[in-house]
Amino acid sequence: SAQTSMPFALDWKFEGPAAPYFLAVDSGLFSDAGLEVEISEGKGSLDAIPKVATGAFPVGFADINSLMRFLDQNPGAPVTAIMMIYDKPPFAVVGRKSLGVETAKDLEGKVLGAPPPDGAWAQFPIFAAENGLDMEQITVEPVGFPTREPMLAEGQVAAVTGFSFSSTLNLKRLGVPEDDLSVILMADNGVDLYGNAIIVNTDFAAENAEAVTGFLTAIAAGWRAAIVDPDAAIEALIERNPAADADLEKERLQMAIDDNVLTDFVAENGLGGIDADRMASAIEQTATVYEFTSEPDAALYFDDSYLPAADSRMLK
Amino acid sequence: MANLIEIKGVTHAYKTPNGPLPVLDGLEIAVPEGEFAAVVGPSGCGKSTLTRLIAGLMKPDRGEVWLHGRLVKSPRKTVGMAFQNPVMLEWRTILQNVILPLEIVAPSMPRKDRIARAEELLALVGLGGFEDKRPSELSGGMRQRASLCRAIVHKPDVLIMDEPFGALDAFTREDLWQTMHELRAKEPFTAVLITHDLRESVYLGDQVFVLSGRPATTQYVLDVTYPGDGMRRLEGLYTPEAAAMLATLREQIQIAQGRHPGPAVH
Amino acid sequence: MANLIEIKGVTHAYKTPNGPLPVLDGLEIAVPEGEFAAVVGPSGCGKSTLTRLIAGLMKPDRGEVWLHGRLVKSPRKTVGMAFQNPVMLEWRTILQNVILPLEIVAPSMPRKDRIARAEELLALVGLGGFEDKRPSELSGGMRQRASLCRAIVHKPDVLIMDEPFGALDAFTREDLWQTMHELRAKEPFTAVLITHDLRESVYLGDQVFVLSGRPATTQYVLDVTYPGDGMRRLEGLYTPEAAAMLATLREQIQIAQGRHPGPAVH
Amino acid sequence: MDLLRKIGVPVAAILIFLGFWEFLVWVNGWPNYVMASPSDLPDAYIRFWNLFLTGSWQTLWRTVAGLGIAVVAGTLVGMVMGFSRIARDGLYPLLVGFNAVPKATLVPVLALLFIGQHNFNTVLMAFLISFFPIAVSVGIGLSTLEPEYRDILRSLGASRFTIFRKIALPKTLPEFFGALKVSVTLAFIGTNLVEIISPHGKGLGALFLSGQTNSNYPLMFAVLIALAVLGILLYYAVVALERIFAGWAERPQG
Amino acid sequence: MDLLRKIGVPVAAILIFLGFWEFLVWVNGWPNYVMASPSDLPDAYIRFWNLFLTGSWQTLWRTVAGLGIAVVAGTLVGMVMGFSRIARDGLYPLLVGFNAVPKATLVPVLALLFIGQHNFNTVLMAFLISFFPIAVSVGIGLSTLEPEYRDILRSLGASRFTIFRKIALPKTLPEFFGALKVSVTLAFIGTNLVEIISPHGKGLGALFLSGQTNSNYPLMFAVLIALAVLGILLYYAVVALERIFAGWAERPQG
Ligand SMILES: Nc1ncnc2c1ncn2[C@@H]1O[C@H](COP(=O)(O)OP(=O)(O)OP(=O)(O)O)[C@@H](O)[C@H]1O
Ligand SMILES: Nc1ncnc2c1ncn2[C@@H]1O[C@H](COP(=O)(O)OP(=O)(O)OP(=O)(O)O)[C@@H](O)[C@H]1O
Ligand SMILES: [Mg+2]
Ligand SMILES: [Mg+2]
Secondary structure (H helix, E strand, C coil): CCCEECCEECCCCCCHHHHHHHHHHHCCHHHHCCEECCEECCCCHHHHHHHHHCCCCCEEEEEHHHHHHHHHHCCCCCEEEEEECCCCCCEEEEEEHHHCCCCHHHHCCCEEEECCCCHHHHHHHHHHHHCCCCHHHCEEEECCHHHHHHHHHCCCCCEEEEEHHHHHHHHHHCCCCHHHEEEEEHHHCCCCCCCEEEEEEHHHHHHCHHHHHHHHHHHHHHHHHHHHCHHHHHHHHHHHCCCCCHHHHHHHHHHHHHHHHCCHHHHHHCCECCCHHHHHHHHHHHHHHCCCCCCCCHHHHECHHHCCCHHHHCCC | CCEEEEEEEEEEEEEECCEEEEEEEEEEEEEECCCEEEEECCCCCCHHHHHHHHCCCCCCCEEEEEECCEECCCCCCCEEEECCCCCCCCCCCHHHHHHHHHHHHCCCCCHHHHHHHHHHHHHHCCCCCCCCCCHHHCCHHHHHHHHHHHHHCCCCCEEEEECCCCCCCHHHHHHHHHHHHHHHHHCCCEEEEECCCHHHHHHHCCEEEEECCCCECEEEEEECCCCCCCCCCHHHHHCHHHHHHHHHHHHHHHHHCCCCCCCCCC | CCEEEEEEEEEEEEEECCEEEEEEEEEEEEEECCCEEEEECCCCCCHHHHHHHHCCCCCCCEEEEEECCEECCCCCCCEEEECCCCCCCCCCCHHHHHHHHHHHHCCCCCHHHHHHHHHHHHHHCCCCCCCCCCHHHCCHHHHHHHHHHHHHCCCCCEEEEECCCCCCCHHHHHHHHHHHHHHHHHCCCEEEEECCCHHHHHHHCCEEEEECCCCECEEEEEECCCCCCCCCCHHHHHCHHHHHHHHHHHHHHHHHCCCCCCCCCC | CHHHHHHHHHHHHHHHHHHHHHHHHHHHCCCCCCCCCHHHHHHHHHHHHHHHHHHHHHHHHHHHHHHHHHHHHHHHHHHHHHHCHHHHHHHHHHHHHHHHCCHHHHHHHHHHHCCCCHHHHHHHHHHHHHHHHHHHHHHHHHHCCCHHHHHHHHCCCCCHHHHHHHHHHHHHHHHHHHHHHHHHHHHHHHHHHHHHHCCCCCHHHHHHHHHHHCCCHHHHHHHHHHHHHHHHHHHHHHHHHHHHHHHHHCCCCC | CHHHHHHHHHHHHHHHHHHHHHHHHHHHCCCCCCCCCHHHHHHHHHHCHHHHHHHHHHHHHHHHHHHHHHHHHHHHHHHHHHHCHHHHHHHHHHHHHHHHCCHHHHHHHHHHHCCCCHHHHHHHHHHHHHHHHHHHHHHHHHHCCCHHHHHHHHCCCCCHHHHHHHHHHHHHHHHHHHHHHHHHHHHHHHHHHHHHHCCCCCHHHHHHHHHHHCCCHHHHHHHHHHHHHHHHHHHHHHHHHHHHHHHHHCCCCC
C-alpha cells in the first residue's frame, strides 16, 4: 500500500518529551495508519514553523504563541495548529530557595537571568502583570542559553526564566539540590497561554485530511503509551540520541507529562483540544506584550477540525 | 634582404606622477634578416625601453615597430629575450628555468628533447653540472648565463639581449661572444644586443647604433666591417681597423653624454 | 699602517642537497687602512661569497676574518655594502632608499641632514632629479648607482662593493671611478672592490687580488704602481706600465680559468 | 574617469547584486520567512532607524577594538613564528587547533569565565576569531623574505626587530592588508556571535534576536544587510590605509 | 635532530598547552560547566569512542569536500580579481559584505532553501565560509606580481592563464598555503555550524549537541578537542602539500 510521507519537524532536540513520538514510530502506530514519518530535530519553534509553512515538512511541533506572531508577521502563511500538546505551557521561572526565591513575589529586589530570545521570557510581562510585580525592582540580567543555568548554579542570578523541564534538570545536573529549586510555572500563576501544539501545513492538510487525522490519532496513542510505559519511550529515544542519559530524559519526560500534558482539562477532555474562552484570554494577554499588526483571530491559530474523536484522545 | 626588425620613428614617454618623462624620441633602427645589431648609449637613455618595445611588451606612444614585415602589437612566440635583470623562478631548478619557454612555445615537444636541448645550452655557457641547482645557489654571473640559455632555448627568430654579459669577467665573456657566433651559424637568428662594452658591440655587431642621451634618438650608426677573413676572431679587436671603429664609438658616446669629445686616447 | 681588513686562511663550502660545494679554499687577503683592494676572478669562483664573509653576513667554515683588529662574528655598523644585485625597496623612493642606512646607523641625525647627504651623493652619481622616483622607474644602471649611494651614505670605514659599475656604460663608469677617488680623498675609507673589469681594478685598486677558479684561492697579488704624479688619471691606463699590469692580470685570470695562458694580445 | 571607476563600479556591483536577489525571490515566490527581498528592507530601516544607528555603533566599536588588538597580537605572534622555526613548529598546530574549534561553542565558556563583562567578552571574541589570519600572513611574510632584502639591513648590524620594521613588514604589507580584510569580516562575526549567543541587549545582534523573537523576517534580513554594510565600511577604511601604505605594491596588469 | 624537531616540538607544545589548561582549571577550581579539564576528557572518549570515530569521519569528509570546492572557486574568483581592477573594485565589497554576515544566521536560511539536503548544506556552508581567504590571497598574489616575473612569459606571447599557472600561482604558493591554513579552520567551523544549528544527527556537531542536551560538559569539551585534532590533522596534510610545492620559499633566517 502506498504510504503517505509525513516528515515531522520537532521544535527542539531529541530530549525526553520527544520520546512519545519515537515510541509511536517504533510501535508502528504511524505505519499502521498508512503514514511514513521521519522525525527531525529543530532549533526552537522559530525554526520549526517556517519549515512547516514552506511545506517542506507537512507537520511540526511548535509553540502556539510563536505561531501567533509568525502568522501576524506573515499573514496568509499556510500553517496552523491542529492539536494542543502542552495544555499548560512549560514557561516557568526557576529560582533557588537559598537565594530567597520561592514565590513570584520574591523576585522583587532580586536579579533575574533571562535570555532575550527565550520563549518564557517573552511571556514574563504577562506573568509580572498578573502577579502585580514591580518590574522596577527586578534586575534583569540578559544571559545566553548556555550560561543561564550555570549562572543560577553559581548564584550570579537568583532566578531564571525558562522551560520548567529544561532548566530544572539542567540545574540538578549542575549539582543544585532538588529541594533548593523553586519552579514557578507561569500557567499556575495567572498566565492563560497555551503551549506547544502540533502544527500543519494547511495546503497539505486540505488535500490529506484523512492522513492528518490519522497522524494525530497516532500522536495521541504515542503519548498514551508513553504515559503507561515511560521506559519503553525512553528506549526509543536513546536509539536516536545515543549519548543521552536515560534516567535524566525519563525524568524530563515525566515532568512534561505531569506539568504540561496530563492536566485536569486533558484528563477530562482528552489530548489536543482547546478551550475557546481560555484561548481568547490568551490572545488578550499576548496583546499586552506584543503589538499585533492586524486584528488577532483565534481561528487563524488553531483548527480543531482534524482532531480525531475524543475517546481516541483520552490519555487514561 | 628585407629588414626583419624595423623601428620607425618610435617615440615614447613614461607617465610619472610629476609629468611624462620622454625616453625615446623618433628612434630609427633597421636590422636585416640574420644580422646582429648592437645598441650602445649612456646609462638611462632608454635602451631597455627599446627592448620592451621590440618584444611587444609595451606600445610606443608614436611610431611603429615591425617584425617580419608585421606591425608589432603584442608579444610573439618567435622572440627570445634576455632581460637586463636575469630574474629566475626560484621554485624551479636551473634546468627547469631554461626549459620554461619550451613549455609555452613547443608544448608538444617531448620532455626528453627539451631536457637535452637545455642541457646542451647550459653546457655551452659553462653551467654543466648546475642543472639541478636552485637559482639562489648560483652566482650573479651564472644566473646571467642561465638567463641567456632561457632566451635562446626555443630557437627564436629574433633574439633580444639586454646587457647579457654584464656580470661576467673578460674571459667568460669572450668565450660567450665566440659561442654566440657559433650559435648564429648553426641556428640563424636576427639579434638586437644592448651593451655598454664597445669591444663587444664591434665584435658581435654587424651594425652598431649609438643612442643619444635621454630622450634617445639614433645618433650614429656604425657599419662594422670586421677585419679578417670572414670568421670573426678576438685578435681582430686589436687591429687598427677595430681601433678606429672603437675610437669613433667612444667619440659618439661622449657626444651622446653631452660632453665635448675629448682626444681619442687609445 | 696596520691591516684594517685581514682574511686569514678562509675556507668555505655551501651545503647543497648533493653534498658540500667548496667555494673558498684558504683565502688570504690583507688590506691596509685607507687602501683599495680590487678582487678579480672567474665568474662563480666565490667573489660574492667573500664579500658576505667580510661583511659578517656569513661565517667561514674555517679561517678568520678580521676588521679593525677585531674578529668578525657578526655584521658591523661601520661597513657599507653595495650588493651585486642592487635590490631597492620598492615602497621607498630613491631618496628614502639611500637614507635607509642612516636610519639604522645614525638614528639621531636630523632628517634635514640625512636628506642633504643623500641628495649630495645622488647628484654625484648623476641621479639628481630622480630623488622622488620609485626604484621601478629607474633603469638598471641608475639603480646600481643608487645602490652605491646607499652603501656610502653613512660614511662607512669599510666599503665593500660587488661589481658596482657592472651595468654602466664606459663613460659613466669612468666618471664614477673618478668620483670614487675624490670621495676617498674627502672621506677616507678602506675598500674591497669586486670587479671583472681589469682596467677598473688597476685604476681603482692599490692591490689587485686574482682569485683562482672555484674553490678560490689567492692565486696572485698585484701591487699597483700607478703611473703618473700621484693623482690617478684615466690617461694613465694607456701607458706602457698600465698595459703591462693589465697583461699580467689577463694572464693570471686565464690561468685561474684553467687555460693555458695565451699570448698577451694587447 | 578614475573616480567613476572607484565609486561607480562598487555601487554598480552592489545594485546588480540587490537586483539579482530581488529577482531570485520574486521568481521563486519565496515568502519572507524563507528569504526576504531587498524591497522589504527599507520598511524595517525606517521603523527602527534609531535602533539601527545605536546598534551599529555598539557593534562597530567593539569590532574595531577587537580588531585593533588582533592586529597587534597577530603581528607579534606572526613575528615570533616568522623568526623562529621552533616557534613555528610548536605554535602552528596549537593555533590551527584553536581556530578549528567553532567559536560559537566558546562563547558560553567565555561568558561563564567573565560573567557580566559583556564589553570585555565581545571584544575578546572579536579578537580571538580575527587574529589568526594576521599572524599567519606576518609569519609567512617573514619566513619567506628573500635574503637579498634582509641582507641590506643585516649588513649594517640591524636588529631583527629593525629588519622586521623596515623591510619585512613593509614588504609583506600587501599580504598583511589582505589578511586584514579577512580579519575584518571575522571580527564582525565574533562580535555578533557574542551578541546573539550570549546576548546583552546591545548591538545589531540584539536587534537580530528581537526580529527573531517576533518572527519579523525582514528585520532579521535588514540586520544582516546592516552588518554587511558595516563590514564594507570597515573594508574601505582598510583600503584607504592600504592605498597609503601599500599603494606601491599594485602593479599594472598590462 | 630534524625529526625530533618536526615531531617533538609540536608534541611538546601541545603537552605544555594541556598542562597549562589543567593547571588553570585546578587553580581556579572551575567546575565542569565552566571549563572541563583535560583529565576529564579521556572518560568521554572511552565511553563514546565509536561515536567519535564515525562523527569525526562524517565531519571530516564534508569539511574536505567543502574545502576542495573552496580552493577551486576561491582560486577562480581570485584570478578574476587579480587580473581585472574593475572586477576587484566590484567584487571586493560584495565579498566582504557577505563575509561579514555571521554564517550562523545563514544556516537556517540555507536549511530552508535546500530542505533535507543535509550533505549539500553542510558542504555548501564549509565552502561558503572558507573560500574568501583563498580568493583574497590569490587576488593579491596576482595584482602584486612583479612585472619582471610576468614579462618572462609575456614576452613569449603566453596567455594570462598560462602566466597565472606558471608564474603567479607558484610564486604566491606560500601565501596561498597560508590562506589555506586559515581556510581549513574556517571550513571546520562551517561544517560544525550546520551540524549544530541545523542538526541532522551526523558528525561531531551532533555529539556536541547530545553532550549539551545532557549537560555532559566533559563530552562537549571532548568534542571541541576532537575538532581541534581534526583541524590539526588537516593542517598537517596542508603542510605536507606545502613542503612539496612551496618548500623552496622558506628562507634561512640567519
Ligand atoms: N646560497 C648558495 N647556496 C649554494 N651555493 C651557492 C650559494 N651562493 C653561491 N653558491 C655557489 O658558490 C659559488 C660561488 O658563488 P659566488 O656568488 O660567490 O660567485 P662570484 O665569484 O660572485 O661569481 P660572479 O662573478 O658570477 O658573481 C657558485 O658556484 C655558486 O653556485
Ligand atoms: N617603468 C618606468 N616608469 C617610469 N620611468 C621609467 C620606467 N622604466 C624606465 N624609466 C625611465 O626611463 C629612462 C630609460 O630607462 P631604461 O631602462 O630604458 O634605460 P637604459 O638605457 O636601459 O639604461 P641602463 O643602461 O642603465 O640600463 C630612465 O630615465 C628611467 O628612469
Ligand atoms: Mg637598461
Ligand atoms: Mg658575484
